[in-house]
Every structure is written in structure tokens, then in C-alpha cells.
Amino acid sequence: MTDPDSDLLLQATGLTKTFGNFTAVDGIDFAVQRGESFGFLGPNGAGKSSTMKMVGCVSPVTGGVLRLFGQDPATHGPQIRARLGVVPQKDTLDEELTVQENLWIYGRYFGLSRSEVRSRATELLDFAQLEDRARSKVEPLSGGMKRRLTIARSLISRPEILLLDEPTAGLDPQARHALWDRLFRLKRNGVTLVLTTHYMDEAEQLCDRLVVMDHGKIVAQGSPRSLITEFSTREVLELRFDTDDHAHHGDAIAGIGERIEVLPDRLLVYAEDGDAAAAAVHLRGIQPMSSLVRRSTLEDVFLHLTGRTLVD
């Protein structure tokens, strides 16, 4: 039995979810400490949302053990949910109501009094930079505003863990940065964040620690830095050729760098020193249409682990 007040807020062992014959989450293990920012990185269909719904105690666990605050979702669902904030992948805002009504109504679901809900809503509207939209309907708001409202709404119960399923999917870069800024503030204030994403930059920005998921399984875990060190090189040389098929260029540059990945539209040469690799390519008399040296990212880690790209 886990101590309910311990700093181990979330623990999963052999966590499994099946839909009929299909296994969406295939026996994964992870644990999250208080104050940590923990991420699930994976492509479409990896099982991220299925995992988040089990953690959010809205989807029953098919197999394995899941504990939040030392409690079992199967027996303490409402008690656990009272301590969680949930930002689902798809917004579930009441579009025909106003911004502030959405906050008020949601706060009442946690058993908070009307006056308490109103004062917290004022504070959260400020946090989400939506004060001037408080009385406007949700429907015409931009995607970024709706997402900020969903996050504000999830905070009305002052949750101990905030679950964010693809918090910035579908937003333009500016809106994403505004949102990351809000999440950073929460993180700095010690809110425990558990999030999913298929953007490597988001994972790198927000997560202290993450697991890489593919086909319902965890294929790697660690901090963004340590994953890159472990599974990739420091730099990557990207080569594009003026052909439809990049595969046969792979043979021509074989031996340069530590490893080569052939993608439909480009070649990736993994090397500690990208410029040196580029020089070696040039020495062999190979003329790519473009060549670019960049640092390794989680995208490269994912590519190495699964042979596929994250975002297609």
C-alpha cells in the first residue's frame, strides 16, 4: 500500500488497454513524482490518449496496475478526479456559453461554491489572458484562445496533477509559444504536468522526463537530452538531391558519419561533426541540391528507434 501523501503521485505497472481484439496500450510502466513534468511522445495512434484517459480515471484499465495518489481508479475514481485537471485532446468547451460561464459551470462540478468559483474564475481569466473576452461566447474564439480557456478551466479546482493531451496540436507557432509560456508558469509554481505530444520541440521545451511510445509500447525513456545522447549523435547532416528516389544516394555516401537514414525526401547523416561529414561528402564529388547541418532532436531519436518519422 502506497502512502497517499507521498511524492510518488502516479504509478503504472504493466498498464494495458484493449478495445476488442486491438491492444492500444501494451503493458507500459512509468511513474511520476510531485513537481515533475512528464511527457509521452509518440506518433498518431501510439496509444497516448488511451493512456491519458486511463490516468484521468475516465477510461477503465484493462490490465496492469494504476495508482494515483496511492489510490486505485477503479474504486476511487471521483476522489482521484477531484485532484486532477484535465485538458483533453479535443476541447470540450460549451461553445454556446460565454467564457466565464464555462469556468463557473466547470468549477461547480467539483463541488465548489458559487462565490468561490467566481473569484477563482477572475484569477484564471487573467492567467489565460482572456479577461476582455470574459463575456463573449466561446464559439468565435480562436483555436489558441479556446485552448487557453480549456487550460484555465482545468485549473479551477487547483489540481495537483495537470493532464494535457496534445496541448498545442493544430495551433500556429505564435499561439503555441503563448501556451508554452502559460505552462512554464505552472511548472515553475510546482504543478505536476503530465502531457502528450507528437511535437519533439514541445517535448524538449516542457518535459523533464519523457517516454517515447510506439504501437502501445514504451520504446525509450529519459530526459530529452539523455535520449538524444543515448540514441543519436550530436549533429545531423541533411542532404537533399534533385531526384525522386533518395535510396540509391545512400550507397554513395555510405561510411560517412556514424549512421545514415534514408527518407523519401532526404538523407540524414548522423555525425558528431556535421561540417566534417559535409566536407567528406564533397570530397567524394557528390553534389547534393542542398545540405544542412543541425543539432540532433527527439525526432532523430524516434526515427532511430522506430524507423519512422513522428509527424508525417
Add this chain to the structure above:
Amino acid sequence: MSASVSTPNPQPTPTSTPQPTPGPALWRPVFGCWVTVYKRTWLGSVFGRFLSPLLFVLSMGLGLGSLVDKSAGGVGGVPYLHFVVPGILAAQAMWVAMGESTYQVLGAIRWNMKYQAMLATPIGIDDILLGHLTYVAMQVTGATAIFVGVAALFGSFGSWWVLLALPITVLTGMAFAVPIFAFTATQEGDGGFNILFRFIITPLFLFSGTFFPIDQLPAFLRPIAWVTPLWHGVDANRSLALGSPDLVGVLGHTAYLLFVIAIGGLLARHTFTKRLVV
């Protein structure tokens, strides 16, 4: 600029701030949610609630009624207006219940995901059902009260006993609303509503003793009227509104309506769980 933005308090340490404890009264915020939504459109809906009794009383009660009374001397000695309006009272509750239990429920499941939003909080399936059905009961009660008031202005009721018909009418409505909730949670689109409307609600409206006594039906059809809730509402209302109620019969009808609501509630709990907790 961004430096002035406040940040909500960090999460409370479990010992410092008591967490809101999920209590047994969490159906109330669910009810509150639907009331808030209703406040946006109440005017149009209330207008309709007044119009419907007016049309029915004028066309059926007074229009058709004058013909029936002239040619047949009413129904069993009772003026047709007094015969038909209590029946229509029960039937309008069925219509209102149907209206409140279809698109809005499917919308909350499929389109606006209201229920999913609720389920991410301490709210459970039972709170969702109780809160939403209480809202539907409020709608049926409002419509019924308006109907009784408007119809009374035209002298449609023979007795003050009609006031007892109010709660029975609400039960009649709920005996439809609750099973329809259960049905709606099994639906993917609105196709099933058309079938429900054409093959159940409309025939019931016509053949549950609303417009003529069910003795006029072929004998093999009568048991159908006995099983469906509408006839029980119609018969109880009529007996009360005419002024010399058969109280044992009324109690029997009430018990049957409560029975349908209870069975419907169990079904709804099952279909809602199956649909929403996956």
C-alpha cells in the same frame, strides 16, 4: 506586460488545503449547466409552450368538440372538450419529453461532448443522469403548468381535481424521457429519432385513448395501450379532471408510471455507461 500577469496558486499540498470532496449532491451542478444553457433560449421555448395548448384546445376541444357533441352528445355524456383536453395534456408531456431527450442528449454525447467534460471531474454517470433528467422534469413541469393554465381559461376542466393531474402528467412525461435517454445513448446519428417519432410516439398519440376511448380499438390492440405509459397518464388525468376520480385506478396508473421510470433508469445507466465509459 506579461510580468504583470498573475499565475494561479500552485497545487495545494494535501495537508494544507482541503480538497473539495465529491458528495452525493453533484447532480446539482449538472442541472445547473442545463439551466444555464436554457437561459439563452428560454423566450422562444416559452412562446411555444403557450401556443401549443391554444391550438389544441381551439382545434380539437372546441372545433372538433362542437361536432362530436352535436352528433353524439359528447363521449359517454361528457362534453368532448372535457373528454379530450386531459388526454392531450398527458400527450403533450410525452412530446415535450421526447423533444428534451433526443438531440440534446445525443449532442452532449457526440457533438459538444458535455458529458465527457463532466466525467473528467468528480461527476459520475448517475449525477449526469439525475441532473439532466431533473432538468427535463423541470421543462415538462413548466410546459404542463402552462398547458393547464391556458386550457382552464377555456373551461376545459370539470373540476379542481385537475391540479392532481399535474404531477401525474409530469410522471407521464418522465416515463418517456427516461427510456428515451437510454435509447439515445445507443444511437450514432439522428436516424433512430425518426423511427421513434413515426412508429412509436405518433401512433401512441393517436391510439392511447387521447382522442377516443380505447374500447373503440380492436380488442387485440388494447393490450398495447395498457403497456405503454401514455394511456395510463391519459386515463388518470381524465378521471381526475372530470371531477369524480377513481382514486384506486389513479394510484395504479401512478405506480405503473413509476415502474416504467425505474426500469428506464436502470437501462439508461447501462447504456450511458457503455457509451461514455470506454
